[in-house]
Amino acid sequence: MVVGWGRRSRYCGRASITGGVMQRREFLALIGVATAWSPLARAQQPKKVPHIGFLTTGSVEQTRTSMAAFHQGLRERGYIDGENIVVEFRAADSKVEQLPALASELVRLNPALIVAQNTLAARAVQQATKSIPVVVPVMGDPVEDGLVASIARPGGNITGLTFIGPQLVPKRLAQLKEALPMASRIAAIWHPAAYGKTTTQGMISGAESASKTVGVHLQLIAVQDPDGLGEAFSTLAGARADAVFLFPSPMFFIARKRIADLAAEHRLPLFAIGKEFVQLGALLSYGADIIDLNRLSTDYVDKILKGAKPGDLPVEQPTKYELFINLKTAKTLGIEVPAALLAHADGVIE
Known part of the structure; x- marks a missing residue:
């Protein structure tokens, strides 16, 4: 083993022990121990990169x-x-x-x-x-x-x-109704594999309960993978939905441009969970900065x-949720966003 990155040890001169010449094996062992304990060698040990x-x-x-x-x-x-x-x-x-x-x-x-x-x-x-x-x-x-x-x-x-994200579903549905008070049919797109069974069921139950509270009919449309998004939008457009409500899902966030483009193609207001959707053309989003x-x-x-x-290490929870509104999309769709909702917006795209 080479210690000290190839520098010659200060012990490389003449060496002996009582009664005769030190054997090469013992000499090298002594060098190794002495060098390993020297301050210079310890300082020159390469740091392990994680x-x-x-x-x-x-x-x-x-x-x-x-x-x-x-x-x-x-x-x-x-x-x-x-x-x-x-x-x-x-x-x-x-x-x-x-x-x-x-x-x-x-x-x-x-x-x-x-x-x-x-x-x-x-x-x-x-x-x-x-x-x-x-x-x-x-x-x-x-x-x-x-x-x-x-x-x-x-x-x-x-x-x-x-x-x-799952716990915000009822609040987001209430915001949807506030933005579109005349809406009565809402298509909700969800991803069955996004979370565990208990979380998913709780999210759906919360959405169904909230839809009754705000007075809208909620149509749930499951999407298993990104390839199914086109068919899902065709289905909800055929059902004459007034708006699209997007459940939280890593897959949806990754496919956000595709989703925003499909909403624009079908001229449907889209309610999502991250401002990145609004930046791409969704009407409204509410949630943490993902x-x-x-x-x-x-x-x-x-x-x-x-x-x-x-x-x-405790799990950290968001301390702030952001409301973003795209007024350019609202104008394109002929929607007048209530002033009260605009007053609470953290960001507005015009």
């Missing part, structure tokens, strides 16, 4: 904005990918069935931790490892989905942030790399 995994349900292109936010967060905490940290990226290209294999692939690399971008990715990683720390930037209901034991004390190898959650997740990465256990 490798972390990153698993996303989308493609590289679809995840570009989220990854930019994640790398920004790393830089803010002193990490530069390729220098003092290495990020092993794996993308499922919106093919959920590929997540288990990709998760197992990352686990075999034995990284310091794995970032599973959302609930879908986290559930795959959870099946692949119980020991490697896992950080999830965007969780729905982590307790009901079985990812953590509790918000305050996750207890296992998973922690991260929640955007509380892209920024990727940046904030690096705080967990930093703490875990410094020795913290994920089970001891």
Whole structure:
């Protein structure tokens, strides 16, 4: 073993022991011990660069904005990918069935931790490892989905942030009715595999109850994968829906441009959960800043790399929800957004 990056040891001169010449094997052993304990050698030991995994349900292109936010967060905490940290990226290209294999692939690399971008990715990683720390930037209901034991004390190898999307469904339906007081038929598009069974059922029950409260008929349309979006919009257009209500789902967020384009094509007001939809043409959105959650997740990465256990790090919940309105879309569709709703908007696109 070469110690001290090839520098000659100060012990490389004449050597002897009582009664004769030191054997070469003993001499080399002495050099090794002396060099290993010298301050210079210890200072020159190469620092181990941590490798972390990153698993996303989308493609590289679809995840570009989220990854930019994640790398920004790393830089803010002193990490530069390729220098003092290495990020092993794996993308499922919106093919959920590929997540288990990709998760197992990352686990075999034995990284310091794995970032599973959302609930879908986290559930795959959870099946692949119980020991490697896992950080999830965007969780729905982590307790009901079985990812953590509790918000305050996750207890296992998973922690991260929640955007509380499923719990916002009733409030978002009320906002829809406020924006479109004459609407009576609402088509709700949902993704059955987005969250666990309990979370999904609770979300649907909450939506159905809220629809009765605000006085609208809710038609649920399930979409299993991005290829089914076109058919779903054709169905709801044929049913003469007054608006499209989008349930939270990682798949929908990744396919947001396709969804916004379909809504515009069918001239339907779209209500989504992230401002990114409104920037692409949706009428209204309400929810946490999903892209920024990727940046904030690096705080967990930093703490875990410094020795913290994920089970001891509480799940972070949003402290602010943003209401965004696209007045350009409203004008195109002939919709007059109530002044009271506009007054509460955090962002307006004109």
